[in-house]
Amino acid sequence: MxxxxxxxxxxxxxxxxxxxxxxxxxxxxxxxxxxxxxxxxxxxxxxxxxxxxxxxxxxxxxxxxxxxxxxxxxxGGDMPAMPPRFVADAHVGGLARLLRMAGFDTVYDNAFHDAEIARIAASEDRVVLTRDRDLLIRREIRYGRYLRALATEAQMEEIVARYGLAAHAQPFSLCLHCNAPLHPVDKAQIEERLPPLVRAHYAEFSGCDICGRIFWKGSHYRRMEALLARVLA
Structure with missing residues (x-):
């Protein structure tokens, strides 16, 4: 001793x-x-x-x-290549959704165990986001952030500041549900899937090839746009 x-x-x-x-x-x-x-x-x-x-x-x-x-x-800690890619644990699902909204590749599944998160982080050079200190001491994890904030928006502001994300944001380029890239969709191809009011008032749509969801710029889009403006400022 x-x-x-x-x-x-x-x-x-x-x-x-x-x-x-x-x-x-x-x-x-x-x-x-x-x-x-x-x-x-x-x-x-x-x-x-x-x-x-x-x-x-x-x-x-x-x-x-x-x-x-x-x-x-x-x-300090090691800094990943820019723009960073993330993997979030079960306690920060709201943050994972916000990061995807801003266009940052973020793996998240609330069923992941610590060992799986560590494996993904090590094999894909991802930054682990968590409020679990014990997760971050795993030897195989190189990049990680212990989130001080409890509220989702404050956590996003913390990550934006830590990794300089504002310059790399590509809002609404990823599916919020499965993290896959979104692409423009011809309205004629999806018209039968749209609610009547959406069909009547919107012309531009994006789609996800993984989960099949369709997105348009409705009132929810404007709320998300305002949210991103706050957290990326």
């Missing part, structure tokens, strides 16, 4: 009890414990960690700790 001194900076303090926030504190470490192991044991997932200093020098997360080491952990 060795003892090291830690200091978490910025947003990483969110993962600490109040008594350890914004201050140095000592913690016992198992022999051969790495900086990653201890930072996660203290509460912060590796996906939330940017730079790590050990004794004032840049260090890798896998750096083994020794007696008396001082570790400074700074927020």
């Amino acid at each position: 060795v003892t090291a001194r830690f200091r978490f900076h910025g947003e990483l303090n969110d993962f600490l009890p109040p008594s350890r926030r914004e201050r140095d504190f000592d913690a016992p470490c198992a022999r051969a414990a790495s900086a990653k192991h201890m930072i996660e044991a203290l509460g912060a997932p590796h996906t939330e960690v940017g730079r790590v200093h050990v004794n004032g020098e840049d260090a890798e997360l896998e750096r083994l700790l020794c007696e008396g080491d001082r570790i400074d952990a700074y927020p």
